[in-house]
Amino acid sequence: MSNIQHFDWGFVEWIYEPDDTDSFNVMSIGIYTIFPGKRQKRHIHYGDEQLLYVLSGHGDQIIDDKSSFKDPGDIFHIEAGSVHETVNTGEEVLKELVISIPANYDNRFLKNIKSLEKPGKRLKLGSLAEIKDEIAVMCEEFTRSIKIPVSIFDSRGDVIVVGKAFPDVCVEKCHIDCDLKNCCLYDEKDTMSRSGYRDPTAFMCPFGLSVFSMPLIYHEHLLGYIKGGHIRGPLDDKDLDTSLPFFSKASVQAVIVQIKKLDMHIIDRYRQKNAQKELDKRKETIRNISRHETILEESLKSTKEKMLNIQINNHFLFNTFNALASLAIKEDAILTYRSIIDLSLMFKYTRNSEDQMISLRDEIDYLNKYIDLQKLRFGERLKSAVSFFEDKDDIRLPFNCLQPIIENSFIHAFGKMDTMMTILVSGKTEGGRLMIEVVDNGEGMDETTLMLLDKKIRGDHKTGQMSGLMMIYSKLESIYGKDFSFELFSQKNSGTRVLIDVPIKRTEGQLSKEQ
Numbered sequence: 170m171s172n173i174q175h176f177d178w179g180f181v182e183w184i185y186e187p188d189d190t191d192s193f194n195v196m197s198i199g200i201y202t203i204f205p206g207k208r209q210k211r212h213i214h215y216g217d218e219q220l221l222y223v224l225s226g227h228g229d230q231i232i233d234d235k236s237s238f239k240d241p242g243d244i245f246h247i248e249a250g251s252v253h254e255t256v257n258t259g260e261e262v263l264k265e266l267v268i269s270i271p272a273n274y275d276n277r278f279l280k281n282i283k284s285l286e287k288p289g290k291r292l293k294l295g296s297l298a299e300i301k302d303e304i305a306v307m308c309e310e311f312t313r314s315i316k317i318p319v320s321i322f323d324s325r326g327d328v329i330v331v332g333k334a335f336p337d338v339c340v341e342k343c344h345i346d347c348d349l350k351n352c353c354l355y356d357e358k359d360t361m362s363r364s365g366y367r368d369p370t371a372f373m374c375p376f377g378l379s380v381f382s383m384p385l386i387y388h389e390h391l392l393g394y395i396k397g398g399h400i401r402g403p404l405d406d407k408d409l410d411t412s413l414p415f416f417s418k419a420s421v422q423a424v425i426v427q428i429k430k431l432d433m434h435i436i437d438r439y440r441q442k443n444a445q446k447e448l449d450k451r452k453e454t455i456r457n458i459s460r461h462e463t464i465l466e467e468s469l470k471s472t473k474e475k476m477l478n479i480q481i482n483n484h485f486l487f488n489t490f491n492a493l494a495s496l497a498i499k500e501d502a503i504l505t506y507r508s509i510i511d512l513s514l515m516f517k518y519t520r521n522s523e524d525q526m527i528s529l530r531d532e533i534d535y536l537n538k539y540i541d542l543q544k545l546r547f548g549e550r551l552k553s554a555v556s557f558f559e560d561k562d563d564i565r566l567p568f569n570c571l572q573p574i575i576e577n578s579f580i581h582a583f584g585k586m587d588t589m590m591t592i593l594v595s596g597k598t599e600g601g602r603l604m605i606e607v608v609d610n611g612e613g614m615d616e617t618t619l620m621l622l623d624k625k626i627r628g629d630h631k632t633g634q635m636s637g638l639m640m641i642y643s644k645l646e647s648i649y650g651k652d653f654s655f656e657l658f659s660q661k662n663s664g665t666r667v668l669i670d671v672p673i674k675r676t677e678g679q680l681s682k683e684q
Contacts, residue, residue, distance in 0.1 A: 178207035179262070196270050201255070203228065203263040208256040210354070211373035217269045219253075221245040226263030229256040239263065252373065297321065297329050297385070297393050297435075300442050304435055305330045311431050315424060319397030319431065320349055321385075329393065336399050342376055354380040355396055369395075369428050377401060383428050387436050395432055398424065525648065526674065527568045529596075529603075530561040536571050540592065543579060553592040564603060565674045567644040573637030574607045574667050582611020582665055603673050610664040619659050626655070645671065 172183045185198040203209065203226070211231075221230070223243045230237045230245055231254040237245070239255075247253050257263040297304065308319050308330050318332035328349055339345040345352050354372045369383040383395040400416045416424065533555060540553045575592060583590045589610075596605040614622065626642050645653045649671055659665040 176209075178209055178257075179203040181267075196268060199267050199269070200224070201263075201265040201267055203255060203257040203265075205257055205260050205262065209254055211252055211254040213252055213371040213379070217368070218249045219247040219270075220268040221247065222266040222268075224264040224266055226257060226261050227259035228263045229258055231256070239265075295443065295446065297323050297439065300435075300438050301329055303438050307431060307434050307438075308332065311427065315427050317398055317400055317424065319395055319428070320355070321393060321395060321435070322355075323393040324391050332397050336378070338376055338378065339399055352380070354382075369425055371398070381425070381428055383432050385432060385435060385439075387439055392436075392439065395428055395435070397428075400424070525568060526565040528562055529557070529564040529566050532566050532569070532571055533557060533561060535569070536575065536594065539572050539575060547590060550588070551590045551592070553594075555594045557596045558598060563675045564598075566603075566671075567641075567648050570641050570644055570669070571605070571607070573641055577637050578607075578609040578611055578665070582609045582613070584612070586611065598673060601673055603669075603671050605669040607667040607669075608664065613661050613663045613665055614659040615661045619657060623657055626657075645669070 172186065174181045174183075179202045181199050181201050183197060183199040185196070201221075221244065223239045223241050223245075225241050226239070228239045230239050230243075231252070232245065232247055233252050237243075239245075255263070255265070304321055308321065312318055312332065312334055316334070318334050320328065320332035321330040323329055331349060335345050339352065343351045343353075349355050352374070354374050369381040371379045371381050373379055378399050378401060380396060381398040385392040385394060400421075537555055540551075540555070544551050544553075571594065575594075578592060591608075591610045593608045594606070596603065598604070622638075626638050642655050645655055652672055654668070654670040656668045656670075657665065658668070
């Protein structure tokens with residue numbers, strides 16, 4: 170996969186780059202494309218040497234102080250540390266094949282560096298701005314010891330640290346003391362280095378000074394650049410009227426070593442910062458786990474206390490039911506006595522709510538007791554019929570999945586009726602499935618209302634407060650997955666019909682008998 174770098178003068182497409190997993194693979198191959206009338210800025214690669222082969226176009230190749238005319242097929246060798254500049258003097262694009270190899274390459278050193286950089290787990294990298302103050306101290310120490318200014322930029326070109334002690338020519342000509350971007354060599358986009366390049370590149374400004382650009386790379390990610398220097402090297406313009414001393418090749422190499430050290434110190438501090446962030450994150454996770462455990466313990470304790478209160482309340486209610494039943498017998502109120510007993514048994518049934526499944530017989534008994542209590546309210550106006558097949562003990566249903574349907578009829582279907590009310594409940598088995606039908610002769614619903622209710626039951630039963638029908642659908646879904654149906658049919662003034670179709674679940678004893 171190629172990597173393309175765009176510049177004001179054209180672009181470079183790196184078509185082959187070293188494999189990070191193989192430290193012996195060091196050569197990079199790319200194609201330079203220079204637009205007509207454009208020129209590269211004068212620059213020096215201190216970390217590699219290059220071989221250039223002209224593919225097409227014409228122009229001037231300037232290496233150190235020697236200028237040559239480029240024609241297709243020409244080959245040029247550029248040693249590490251040589252001044253290099255290319256000018257397209259033709260009317261078509263100038264294309265060059267470039268082969269770049271690191272100078273003084275030590276694969277053992279690179280292997281050690283990569284083993285330090287490659288993490289066991291990829292960290293979420295932060296910004297250089299997070300260690301801005303520490304970087305500023307490092308840069309100030311660098312300037313004080315080397316006597317040349319350096320500035321730090323992030324990967325987007327934003328300034329992190331502003332350099333100090335710029336030469337007079339930079340202040341007078343470019344007003345760099347007002348804004349670093351006044352220096353034409355601080356243009357972040359004009360960086361000649363290929364991806365992963367780890368050595369400084371020097372650019373020559375129009376006033377004869379060299380500015381170094383050193384990439385800050387961590388875990389193969391470009392964090393930013395060290396830029397600075399503003400020195401007169403041995404190959405720079407010697408006709409510049411300035412009091413700045415010339416730096417010999419040995420002095421330039423010493424500056425490069427110090428820039429590399431600054432790069433190493435910044436990356437090391439950045440690595441420490443990221444490691445500390447990861448450590449703090451893990452500590453916070455541990456604290457959260459501890460807090461959650463404490464909350465769970467308190468919640469468990471509170472739940473146990475509530476359960477104890479429920480048990481006490483249950484005993485109180487059953488004692489109250491028994492007292493009321495005894496009073497009804499003494500007063501010869503047999504209907505009241507039966508109602509109290511029904512209510513007591515219903516309450517006992519609901520206490521079994523921790524059981525997910527319950528026998529069909531118990532569910533029907535509970536349903537009949539609920540209907541009997543409603544007959545106390547409506548009297549002869551309420552007619553009902555509950556008809557099921559035999560062997561109801563072996564069939565198991567989700568707990569309390571029928572009564573809410575009947576209750577829904579009394580709340581909504583019969584709400585405004587003053588005529589005869591009818592509830593019919595029936596069930597049958599067929600093909601290993603249980604089919605239950607609940608029918609009322611209530612007010613019914615129009616098509617729009619029915620559609621909205623059906624959508625609400627199927628779509629909203631997992632959020633918010635659930636109605637009776639939503640709870641039934643949720644129970645069926647949690648137990649049977651997608652292997653069930655819950656259908657509603659209704660017409661305005663023609664009642665409502667609910668159909669439930671589920672696979673038959675039997676008791677363990679019955680399953681063993683059938684197998």
